[in-house]
Amino acid sequence: MPSTIRSQLEQDGYVVLEDFLRPAECDELAAAGRELAQQAAHAADKSVFSTLEGEKQQLSDSYFLESNDKIRFFFESGAVGSDGKLQVDPSVSLNKVGHALHLLHPIFRCYTFSDRVKAVCRELDLVEPSVVQSMYIYKNPGLGGEVIAHQDASYLYTEPIPPVGLWIALEDATVQNGCLWMAAGSHKSGVHRRLIRNPDKDAKQALVYDRAAPVYPQSAFSAVPVTKGTCVVIHGHVVHKSAHNKSDKSRHAYTFHVVERHNNSYSADNWLQEGRGAPFVNLYTTPQME
Template sequence: MHDTIRNQIEQDGYAVLEEFLHPAECDDMLQAGLEFTKNIPGKEERIIFTTVDTVKNSQLKDDYFLKSNENISYFFEDAAIGADGELTVDPSLSLNKVGHALHLQHPIFRCYTYCDRVQQVCRELAFKDPAVVQSMYIYKNPGVGGEVTPHQDITYLHTDPVPPIGFWIALEDATIQNGCLWVVPGSHKSGVHRRLIRNPDKSSKDLLIYDRPAPIYPSSSFIPLPVSKGTCILLHGNVVHRSAHNKSDKSRHAYTFHVVERDNNKYSEDNWLQEGEKAPFVNMYKTRQIV
């Protein structure tokens, strides 16, 4: 990891860091991810997360999503919940993700989020006051792991002038078959295409709205990024990326978090996620791995 990381992100919008974590370190997080599935919310509290069907996209209408900024919250796969609210799959396969304060509130994820390797990357990216603002454990389970439609992370976490950086860590091998990331190289140079913001119309039932329709990206622009367990993919906040439905028989668990620069950089007040009392935006270099 040298200055080539910064150069590659500036040129392509992403960088692939192989063997970022050891297999045993990935296994620590995999075990923690499986533990979440043993204590899932009851039928009446199951919130579906999907980027495809906005009619079912209940996180836009439910303050559960907004409150997840400072909690460890559970989001289910659309295909895992029947019309009656009951699970259609085993609980171990039902979750889409868990977020968004794992980096501060869960000992295992806190340990790896604030490890020296992450700090070193932030230094090589020239961050002066980096802060983790959200974290997610993503399951992408076999058969039910849903598609993540093309998007830019800055759509959801807008900062100006310095964009956020995503750390996406493969906890299992990510292949084309089980839903690896696909990116559009160089797309980070094309500006901010769309934003999700807090609805200024306080009388509306929609707490969050998009400021414009979803862009259409040619499929031919994307390239796949299959990676092995322990690899970290760094994502420029403006780079367009997606992942496909997992139609294979193998899961594709990952841990991801986003770092923003706080020095001379504005974090938008209308972003869905805001600093919480139980999950403040703390300096990466000064935060202890263990509390």
């Protein structure tokens, strides 16, 4: 790994690592993702995931809140009818699967705890990195929803050292099919808002934002199209987003978040906490296979 990873992350808020996975490795992960989509068709709970204001079912949804140590399915809003039944083919119905793939699914575990991932963490000088959540993102053609501008630390708040995301393109990510857009340098302005556990335990919404959504100018963002197998390392404070996939090509990706446990605090107000089935284990010492 080039020694510039840490300096570039500190400068821009993200780093693009091309050829992080070989094409055949991407295909293996994508096949596992498609298999999960077929399993999802039989899920009794058709939970919808959206980042759009007013559509965030997950803020009050126990299915989402209890996914910290499970593998659970989250559908696109346009895929599920009012009767709770799928309106589209199962293969294109999902928004994502999360949040403990990294420990509970053998294929995703193998890649998450690989030497390549450990090398990136060492380049970032992380002493005791832990993977706290993982997601398979589908971004299916036509249905793949917009992900609004956000910072990962809004949801996974740590201090003083921010979390780091690794986002791996399993297919080419283009402007047309919903690639990432980054606001380079935006990580230097701190955390703009947080999603926290609702202090009002009687409220319907289990999670609330601590302030209104910031408004970011479109001019702050640059598209980051990448080829299959590329890993984008994402600073927890950098503002990023992706557009609705209006193309006829999917944009599958595997992503997970790493937090430093050494001399660093993981907020008890974060929605995601350690689970019995997915503790925050040390990435360096966790084997790829159980």
